[in-house]
Amino acid sequence: MTSDIVIQYIISGLIYGSIYAVIALGFNIVYNATGIINFAQGEFVMLGGMITHSLSKSISLPLALLAAVLITAVIGGFIELVFIRNIGRLAKRKFKKTPEMQMTIMTIGISILLREIALTIWGEQVQTVPFFTGNETSSLTLAGASFSPQLLWIIGTAFLIFLFLSFFYKFTLKGQAMRACACSKTGALICGIPAPLMVTLSFILAAGIGALAGAVTAPLTQTHYAIGTALSIKGFTVAVFGGLGSSGAAAAAGFLLGIIESFSIIIFPEAFKDIVSIILLLLILFLRPSGLFAASVKKGKKESTR
Amino acid sequence: MKKYSSVLIFLCIAVLIPIFTSLAGKNFYLTQLTMAAYYALAALGLCLLLGYAGQISLGQAGFFAIGGYISAILSNAGLDPRLAFIVSIISAALIAFIIGIPVLKLKGHYLAMATLGFGVIIEKLVRGIPALGGADGISNVPDFPLIGSIHITGGRADRMPNYIIAFTLVALALFVLTNLLSSRSGRALRAIHESEDAASAAGVNTARTKLITFIIAAVSAAVAGSLLTHYNGSIGPGEAAPLKSIRYLSIVAVGGISNIAGTLAAGLILNFLSLRGVFGVYDDAVFGVILVAVMILAPEGFKLSIPSWITKKITGRKRST
Numbered sequence: 267m268t269s270d271i272v273i274q275y276i277i278s279g280l281i282y283g284s285i286y287a288v289i290a291l292g293f294n295i296v297y298n299a300t301g302i303i304n305f306a307q308g309e310f311v312m313l314g315g316m317i318t319h320s321l322s323k324s325i326s327l328p329l330a331l332l333a334a335v336l337i338t339a340v341i342g343g344f345i346e347l348v349f350i351r352n353i354g355r356l357a358k359r360k361f362k363k364t365p366e367m368q369m370t371i372m373t374i375g376i377s378i379l380l381r382e383i384a385l386t387i388w389g390e391q392v393q394t395v396p397f398f399t400g401n402e403t404s405s406l407t408l409a410g411a412s413f414s415p416q417l418l419w420i421i422g423t424a425f426l427i428f429l430f431l432s433f434f435y436k437f438t439l440k441g442q443a444m445r446a447c448a449c450s451k452t453g454a455l456i457c458g459i460p461a462p463l464m465v466t467l468s469f470i471l472a473a474g475i476g477a478l479a480g481a482v483t484a485p486l487t488q489t490h491y492a493i494g495t496a497l498s499i500k501g502f503t504v505a506v507f508g509g510l511g512s513s514g515a516a517a518a519a520g521f522l523l524g525i526i527e528s529f530s531i532i533i534f535p536e537a538f539k540d541i542v543s544i545i546l547l548l549l550i551l552f553l554r555p556s557g558l559f560a561a562s563v564k565k566g567k568k569e570s571t572r
Numbered sequence: 573m574k575k576y577s578s579v580l581i582f583l584c585i586a587v588l589i590p591i592f593t594s595l596a597g598k599n600f601y602l603t604q605l606t607m608a609a610y611y612a613l614a615a616l617g618l619c620l621l622l623g624y625a626g627q628i629s630l631g632q633a634g635f636f637a638i639g640g641y642i643s644a645i646l647s648n649a650g651l652d653p654r655l656a657f658i659v660s661i662i663s664a665a666l667i668a669f670i671i672g673i674p675v676l677k678l679k680g681h682y683l684a685m686a687t688l689g690f691g692v693i694i695e696k697l698v699r700g701i702p703a704l705g706g707a708d709g710i711s712n713v714p715d716f717p718l719i720g721s722i723h724i725t726g727g728r729a730d731r732m733p734n735y736i737i738a739f740t741l742v743a744l745a746l747f748v749l750t751n752l753l754s755s756r757s758g759r760a761l762r763a764i765h766e767s768e769d770a771a772s773a774a775g776v777n778t779a780r781t782k783l784i785t786f787i788i789a790a791v792s793a794a795v796a797g798s799l800l801t802h803y804n805g806s807i808g809p810g811e812a813a814p815l816k817s818i819r820y821l822s823i824v825a826v827g828g829i830s831n832i833a834g835t836l837a838a839g840l841i842l843n844f845l846s847l848r849g850v851f852g853v854y855d856d857a858v859f860g861v862i863l864v865a866v867m868i869l870a871p872e873g874f875k876l877s878i879p880s881w882i883t884k885k886i887t888g889r890k891r892s893t
Contacts, residue, residue: 375863382857
């Protein structure tokens with residue numbers, strides 16, 4: 267294997283790794299605020315790509331991108347307000363405990379709905395988004411391997427999302443309030459933090475960054491109404507890989523999974539790429555459910571998997 | 573006898589349906605009803621697992637496909653379909669046993685994601701292995717000789733016997749499940765659903781009980797998969813898709829989650845409507861809507877019983893739930 271092929275694999279791993287990392291960040295945002303796993307997370311990525319695809323035909327690309335992120339964020343907030351919040355309220359009154367199974371089933375139902383809506387609007391064809399700079403053929407070279415300039419956009423965006431979230435959670439009042447809710451909802455309520463609003467905000471945020479990742483990667487990976495499920499599973503793999511709830515580890519794990527997947531093509535046929543990452547997920551769940559980097563994760567409210 | 577009222581009602585309805593269809597001259601409905609019965613069988617297994625043991629599974633379609641594909645390959649290779657059936661069921665049970673041990677240690681969304689992962693693996697394998705026919709699946713699966721000249725096959729002449737076979741099988745499953753649930757194991761399952769720790773403290777071997785339930789669910793799906801493959805004469809990768817697993821989940825949800833009879837009714841009706849093409853292009857969306865609606869309106873599933881305010885009036889006290 268020559269070095270430029272290795273670099274080529276790493277580059278393709280970085281593209282997918284960025285998406286996985288961002289989806290994992292989305293999982294973490296919602297998980298920290300609500301303690302539930304949002305199975306519809308992958309669908310936000312799909313929506314981001316699809317909406318940008320449609321809008322970029324009539325308005326300029328940056329505007330289309332911005333609109334796609336805003337629309338998906340609104341959809342995310344809408345889902346929380348209409349569905350998640352109601353089931354929480356209703357079920358809590360009835361059973362006096364968080365109905366985890368019901369919440370999970372609910373988000374699964376929502377993910378199918380989003381996907382079927384996308385099928386109705388955009389059809390079964392693979393859709394694409396124009397390249398941000400240059401076109402399909404323009405390429406940059408690094409150490410003998412060539413890659414599309416879009417790669418820089420993808421990695422840059424993933425990095426910016428990560429920086430933004432770190433900054434948001436650490437230094438802004440809203441971010442700190444969200445972290446307080448993650449620690450203890452009752453405690454946060456007593457301190458005057460509107461906890462339900464923070465939950466809605468977490469869905470808006472998760473949907474927004476998912477859409478952004480979907481729109482930025484769509485020129486290279488293209489988008490299709492059914493990509494959500496696989497993306498959700500892989501994003502979850504990454505989130506668990508890094509220890510659910512921890513952002514830095516999730517980002518690192520995302521790139522790791524992307525690169526592992528991309529190198530798996532050497533051994534297994536391309537069609538089995540997803541199987542490699544899912545087997546990895548199962549192994550992590552069975553062996554180290556608290557995540558591979560668990561030691562470096564601060565000990566907080568950690569829900570046990572067993 | 574009260575215990576078996578659901579089985580008796582089901583048998584009565586099963587006898588009435590062909591009378592009505594032949595009176596109405598719509599005997600072709602029996603074909604879709606037969607298929608719906610097999611799908612309902614797979615849903616019954618999931619109902620036991622989700623509604624009684626409280627363990628979610630998004631891998632039911634995976635087991636359905638294991639049953640169907642192994643039967644199809646072996647029968648097409650010349651093996652007696654009856655033998656192929658037994659091999660496919662044993663394989664499904666064995667796979668359920670092997671993955672059940674680690675998977676069932678997980679809870680809630682971890683369990684959901686792990687079983688969903690299993691389902692996706694089966695789907696990708698089925699699509700990716702050329703010997704399994706890729707996107708086309710396997711066709712020309714031979715008939716399944718049951719006894720004498722009675723075959724499980726989709727031919728027009730065999731419509732009525734096949735309807736009887738499928739509905740007898742489902743009635744049998746209903747009977748077995750009813751018995752199981754009122755036995756010691758059934759009470760153990762309910763105890764696990766309420767609280768695993770409490771059940772364990774009371775002497776229930778929770779890991780073993782959950783595993784056995786998981787295997788029963790897998791076997792019910794594999795039986796359905798195998799027989800439906802012989803009935804249709806073919807199987808495609810669509811049967812293994814996670815969307816199908818979610819479909820079984822919505823059937824159990826709308827049937828009342830912890831309600832065997834409700835699941836059976838929902839499975840027969842929804843699958844029949846879906847196979848008749850009533851939902852059109854919104855086929856999958858309908859099941860998504862059902863999931864969301866059930867979770868909002870009745871998170872514990874619809875209870876097909878007399879509302880509590882009526883019983884309160886009659887007995888003067890609140891019905892315990």
